[in-house]
Amino acid sequence: MNHIEVRRRSLQANRLTLLYTIVALLALVGLVDALYLTVQHLKGRSARCTVATGCSEVLGSAYASFSGMPIAAFGALAYFTVFSLATLLVFGYSGVRIALMFVVAAMFATTLWLLYVQAFVLRAFCDYCLLSAAFTLTLATLIVVERFESRSRKQ
Amino acid sequence: MRLYRISWLSLIVHKNLYGTQKRSRRIGFHMKKYLPFIFIAIVLCVSLEVVALLVRSSSPPPPAADSKAVASQVAPATQSSSAPPPPSTTSSINTAAANVATGSVALEEFGDFQCPPCAVIDPVLKKIKADYGNRLQFTFRHYPLMQMHKHALASSRAAEAARVQGRFWEMHDRLYKEQTAWSNAADAVPIFTGYARGLGMDAERFRRDMDSAEVNQRIALDLQRAHSLKVTGTPTLFINNREVPYEQVTDGGLRQAINAALGEKR
Numbered sequence: 001m002n003h004i005e006v007r008r009r010s011l012q013a014n015r016l017t018l019l020y021t022i023v024a025l026l027a028l029v030g031l032v033d034a035l036y037l038t039v040q041h042l043k044g045r046s047a048r049c050t051v052a053t054g055c056s057e058v059l060g061s062a063y064a065s066f067s068g069m070p071i072a073a074f075g076a077l078a079y080f081t082v083f084s085l086a087t088l089l090v091f092g093y094s095g096v097r098i099a100l101m102f103v104v105a106a107m108f109a110t111t112l113w114l115l116y117v118q119a120f121v122l123r124a125f126c127d128y129c130l131l132s133a134a135f136t137l138t139l140a141t142l143i144v145v146e147r148f149e150s151r152s153r154k155q
Numbered sequence: 156m157r158l159y160r161i162s163w164l165s166l167i168v169h170k171n172l173y174g175t176q177k178r179s180r181r182i183g184f185h186m187k188k189y190l191p192f193i194f195i196a197i198v199l200c201v202s203l204e205v206v207a208l209l210v211r212s213s214s215p216p217p218p219a220a221d222s223k224a225v226a227s228q229v230a231p232a233t234q235s236s237s238a239p240p241p242p243s244t245t246s247s248i249n250t251a252a253a254n255v256a257t258g259s260v261a262l263e264e265f266g267d268f269q270c271p272p273c274a275v276i277d278p279v280l281k282k283i284k285a286d287y288g289n290r291l292q293f294t295f296r297h298y299p300l301m302q303m304h305k306h307a308l309a310s311s312r313a314a315e316a317a318r319v320q321g322r323f324w325e326m327h328d329r330l331y332k333e334q335t336a337w338s339n340a341a342d343a344v345p346i347f348t349g350y351a352r353g354l355g356m357d358a359e360r361f362r363r364d365m366d367s368a369e370v371n372q373r374i375a376l377d378l379q380r381a382h383s384l385k386v387t388g389t390p391t392l393f394i395n396n397r398e399v400p401y402e403q404v405t406d407g408g409l410r411q412a413i414n415a416a417l418g419e420k421r
Binding site for chain 2: 028031035038039042059061062076080083084087088090091092093124
């Protein structure tokens with residue numbers, strides 16, 4: 001392996017570390033959003049009905065909970081898992097890469113389903129839910145980028 | 156001799172330095188190994204603590220000392236004669252203005268029967284009304300969010316049509332309880348008529364009253380009152396004409412505000 005190849009691999013490793021750091025930070029922000037929604041649900045008061053937003057339509061609907069648990073709590077758990085896995089990856093625990101990919105894929109699928117529910121079933125959108133969806137979509141994009149980075153690193 | 160001493164000294168220094176480097180490298184390795192777990196544990200602890208703190212902050216305080224059940228909880232609604240503002244539907248005949256004199260507190264709710272948070276807060280309000288008894292005069296006002304909820308106005312009309320037959324609170328409770336059943340229906344009026352029939356009302360008269368000028372007028376007056384108070388959403392609550400901040404619209408928050416209002420009167 002020549003000097004240039006070593007340098008290239010080192011740069012790629014740095015890029016991956018930066019990417020995992022962004023994923024961890026994004027998951028942390030997503031966690032805050034999901035925790036806010038969970039607290040609202042547990043407090044028995046979702047965002048109230050106003051002429052401006054449709055949050056109550058969404059958060060007060062039957063789709064806002066699953067088996068008696070607020071769906072936002074599952075979201076918080078998912079974001080926490082992503083944060084944990086990305087943090088481990090930043091510190092070189094490369095064995096959790098596949099787990100991170102699966103968790104983000106599951107979050108992505110759930111987000112698409114929830115967006116469908118908001119758009120076509122409830123016909124109302126909640127700002128906080130859309131924010132969470134944006135985080136998940138960004139996470140999914142970053143994981144796809146990470147896959148390409150890792151693949152080119154192996155070659 | 157001197158050279159010999161220096162070389163020994165340098166060896167000791169070198170050994171110590173090398174040992175320190177090795178130790179610090181070992182510490183660094185362990186730090187790097189455990190640091191992510193420390194981060195994860197910190198985030199987990201902070202998250203759980205924040206959730207527990209926020210949820211606990213809204214937990215209800217012990218009930219009021221001399222709790223009395225409000226007999227008129229599901230009793231026929233009566234209309235107050237005081238104007239302005241035009242009270243819609245109170246759980247007793249007293250009005251906000253009269254309450255100031257009698258030493259009780261006026262709790263006014265602007266609600267929409269199709270609004271999920273209104274349905275969520277309704278059992279809380281019921282419990283509060285039961286606990287405070289005559290010390291609390293509760294008024295329900297219609298604020299149907301028509302742009303947002305397609306059956307909001309129809310449900311308000313149904314409640315007011317039920318009031319004509321002396322069944323406002325029964326219909327009020329039924330509408331909130333069955334909110335999910337009629338909210339997504341294409342036409343909710345037959346469902347409301349079914350509720351009226353179930354509550355022992357004259358269904359034909361109920362249907363007629365839903366479209367009556369009197370019922371519409373009553374709702375319009377509540378909307379007028381809402382606009383004058385700059386109400387923008389539901390549920391919005393006022394205690395003695397002072398808006399309760401939405402963050403405080405919880406069992407604990409409302410009791411605190413009511414107790415404070417009762418304290419002001421003493």
